Amino acid sequence: MNKYLLIVFFTVLGLSPGFAQKSDLSVKKIMQDPQWVGTFPENVKWGIQSENIYFDYNLEKDPEDSLYKISLNTTDKIIKVSPEEKKSLIPNSGDFNDARSKKLFTENGELMIYDMNSEKRKSLLNLGGNISNPEFMEDEDRISFTFRNNAYIYNLKNGSIQKLTNILKGSEKEQKEKELSEKEKFLEEENLQLLSVVRERKDKKESTKAYKESVTGKEAFSFYLNKKRLSGMQISPKGDFVTFRLIKSERGKSTNVPNYVDESGYTEDLPARSKVGENKTSLELAIYNIKNDSVYFIKTDELPGIKALPDYVKDYPEKDWEEKVRDVVPSGAVFSENGEKAIVNLRSTDNKDRWIAEIDLQTGNLKTLDHQRDEAWLAGPGVGYTYWGGETLGWLPDNKHIYFQSEETGYSHLYLLNVENGKKKALTEGEFEVYKPQLSNNKKSWYLTTSEVGPGERHFYRMPVMGGKMEKLTRMTGNNEVSLSPDEKYMAIRHSFSNKPWELYLKKTSPGAEAKQLTSGQSEAFSSYNWRNPELIKFEARDGAMVPARLFLPEKEVKNDAAVVFVHGAGYLQNAHKWWSRYFREYMFHNLLTDLGYTVIDIDYRGSAGYGRDWRTGIYRHMGGKDLTDQVDGVKYLIENHNIDPEKVGIYGGSYGGFITLMGMFTKADTFKAGAALRSVTDWAHYNHGYTSNILNEPSQDPIAYRRSSPIYFAEGLEGDLLIAHGMVDVNVHFQDVVRLAQRLIELGKEDWEMAVYPVEDHGFVEPSSWTDEYRRILELFNQSLLEENNAEASNPN
Known part of the structure; x- marks a missing residue:
């Protein structure tokens, strides 16, 4: 039997040529409809x-x-x-x-x-x-x-x-200039002449209006929205003030995404987002004073640091930088329970400053209670985002303490602040994060989830309202998503572990009670395989940081000395943990790879969630910097500790993971011999505003950050084998991204790359056939490039 036939023979069996590995898994099995796993x-x-x-x-x-x-x-x-x-x-x-x-x-x-x-x-x-x-x-x-x-x-x-209010759409001018058409005038006049009751009611209505104006001395106040939208209306507990946000949006030029397989049979454009730097949304917080029947706005031009320039301006000495009042994004007002006070959360539109301020409801003046600044960007659990909110913020029943979350110490913790004397107190502290704190029904305790046990676990706690010892209420290793019963006597816990999908448990709200499992949703087909519990490790990066990762190790007898690095997506996400991953398909694929002899590492690189502010902002102004060297240092760890052949290392990932894959293949060719870049950003100047501007600022203001962070500028460095896969109706990372990169690779004369396109898929694939095709190609890539580099005809079945 010749070499080619041997290769086909082994791969049909799900084996790798020369190593005779086998697995009960297959790409087709893993990527079928997720219902095969079970119901959860x-x-x-x-x-x-x-x-x-x-x-x-x-x-x-x-x-x-x-x-x-x-x-x-x-x-x-x-x-x-x-x-x-x-x-x-x-x-x-x-x-x-x-x-x-x-x-x-x-x-x-x-x-x-x-x-x-x-x-x-x-x-x-x-x-x-x-x-x-x-x-x-x-x-x-x-x-x-x-x-x-x-x-x-x-x-x-x-x-x-x-x-309480009289808020109208449009403008006062539009209302006054609105005239009836000739036909409408005729019908009205005819109606008034023929029907005496209608005429009498109109006369009475006009007389009433004239009487009110003569008594009050003025016409009832109306507030017009003009071209703005109203949101976040809040009415004070006493009913004497109403606050609301006014939003003015100009989207800028959008990039339409053509849908070539629309059911109509025609190519139809899908509306999509504008690009970074084109955001023109502005927000104001208005106060409607009921007693005075007037509207005025909070005043932000005196906020401390409102004119501060960012540190990156020093990289552009040739440009004149003007100190000016920056635009801010206010949250809705939050009233104290007695209605006498109100606070607001404000963020600069560049997301480098956050203020929590007390509102003078009579004037709109602000008194700053807390000011946070980060030269990168402000985020983290309970801190929220510029335009979307989501921050933890409220009052205690005493009407003098407010609570909020802050990354002041480097990790997101819960704080109290006395608005009367300005004293601030941290209720939690340590190298862990706090998630979703809520007050108990009687307002005497906090319920909160934290990562105090470790960044790879989540547990539910109870704590006195003014701080003190946290009482741990869950014990199961992994993630415990708790829903308290309305009477707070019981907890419904959605729990999972690394190799066990989510199930529902019931437990009394006390530390010593036992949790009872209520559901058991795994299918027989899924549970028949011995799914791995990957080892959680840390390796040292070149700057001394200890990088968390999950490690899948093959059995010694099948180990092929090849390694695959998986790069999870971003948007502030964590994957090196002890619960069922949102990347469950990739997790199953890693089990298949490990069965076939590969060593797989899944790294929570710089920029990942769960490890505090400095880890999150480690990618500021340089995506493809520490986040990429963390992957390279992970490979070094595998070579030194697990006998990986430096010539047999592949990398893959989707979205941000696809971006890192491209940067690795283009700039670290000596480390990565093969890569699969899925739904990848290729040029950050073409991504959206909300995410990108936080990390890289705006292209017109900080072009250096975009130039060193975008793979398309480094395509000449490609030496290994590259697979690019992308959905053609992706309205998040547009198909245009990889089309531009493909043209660049063509112009550079690069040969060892291919592109797989998926006509019906958006950013997140939904069709099992698409998932199967994509991961068949990924497995083929690694088998051919890492194990049979000289035989381009080797293939692997579904």
Whole structure:
């Protein structure tokens, strides 16, 4: 039998030529519809009476998940929720009164109230549109809500409605200049002449308006939105102030994405984003003073550091940099429980400064309570993002302490600040992160998730409201996503481990209680394979940092001395942990590679989540810097500690991982012999504004950062074998990115690369056939380039 036939023989068996490895896995098996793995609970929530746990699940192999429940009385039964019961559920959103005996919510636009004792709901108000944001006011006899861009108060005792604001779309000029057409004028005049009742009502309406103006001395105030949008309306607990954000958006030039396989048979353009540097969104926070019937805006031009220039200007000495007041993005106002005070979170649009300030509600002046600056960018758990919010911020019931999260010490922790004396206190501290803190029902404790045990685990704790010892309430190793019952007596825990997908558990809210498993969703086909628990390691980088990673080691008898480096995506993400990865397909692929003799390393490089501010910002102004050398240093660790052949190292990843793969193949050719770059950014000047401008600033302001961070500028360095794979309808990282790179490679005369395109796929693939084709090509690439470099005809089946 000749060499080529031997190669085909081995690969058909799922083996690698010359090593006779085999696996019970295949690319086709791994990449089929994820339902083959099993069914697992998602979107866990409680019934309002703490009697049932509801979650999305799929026991009956429906086309999509359905709502199921488990009752505390019969925890061994998983019951599909009927459409009638699903419709009757009280939503999690809404507002309880202080005694938690009544809850406000909206249903199909109606204002509703639910009585916890009688377990009955009642419709309070239907205005023929969507009522939103209902809240009990300070005296709890009144309810505030918003409707069609205006603030209202509903009186529970007498059923009366008071409109607080008169906010109108368009401009005053447009309203005054609006004239009826000739036809409309004719119809109106005819109607008034023929129908006396209509004429009398119009006369009465005009007389009433004239009388009010004569008594008050002025016309009722109207505020016009002009070309702005209103969002985040908040009504003070006393009903004397209303705050709202005004948003003015100019998207800039968008890049349409052509869809060549539209069902119409025509090529249709998909609307997509603009590029970095073209963001023209501005926000203002307005205060509507009910007593004075006037609107004014918070004043940000005196915030400390508002004119500060960034440090990177020193790299451009030839340019004149003007110190000027920077634009800021305010959050919605947050009122104290008694309604006498309000705070706001503000961020500079370059995301380097964050202020928490108290608002003088009478003037709009701001008093800075806390100021944070980062020469890179501000982020982290509970800190939020410039335009999207998401920050932890609120008041304690004493109306003088506010709480928030900050990376002041390098890790995101929970703080209290006394607005009366300015004293700040850290409630948590250490080299770990805090996630989703929430006050208990009685406001005497905090519930919070942290990584105190280690960056690869998440556990749920309880802590006194003013700080103190954290009481650990979960014990299962891995990730514990806790949903507290409304009465806080029980925890529904969605738990997973490295090699075990998510399951649902029930536990009393006490440290010593045992957790009971409620679901067991793994399929027989999935559980029949012995999935690896990858080893969590740390290796030393060239700058002395200890880099976390997951390591998949083959058995000695099948080890082929080749290694594959996997690079996870970004957007602030962690993958070297002890729970079921969102990259579950890649995790299964790594098991297949390990069966075939490969050593696989999965690195939480600089820029990854879970390790604090300095780790996150280690890529500032140079993507493809420390994040890439962390991959190279990981290879060095494998060579020195696991006998990897330096000539047998491949790299692959998607999105940011694809970008790093390109940078590795173009600039570290002596390290990586083969690479698969999936849905890759090739030029950061073509990516979006919100993500890119934080890390690289703007192209027109900091071109150095973009030039050294974009793979397309380094394509001449390609020496190894490169696979580029991309979805053609990707509205996140546009197909244009790899088209431009392909032309660059063609012009450079590069030969050892190929491109696979997927006509129906967006950024995240959904079709099993696409996943299978892509990973078949990746496996072929590594088998051919790393194990059979001289035989281009070697292939591997699905």
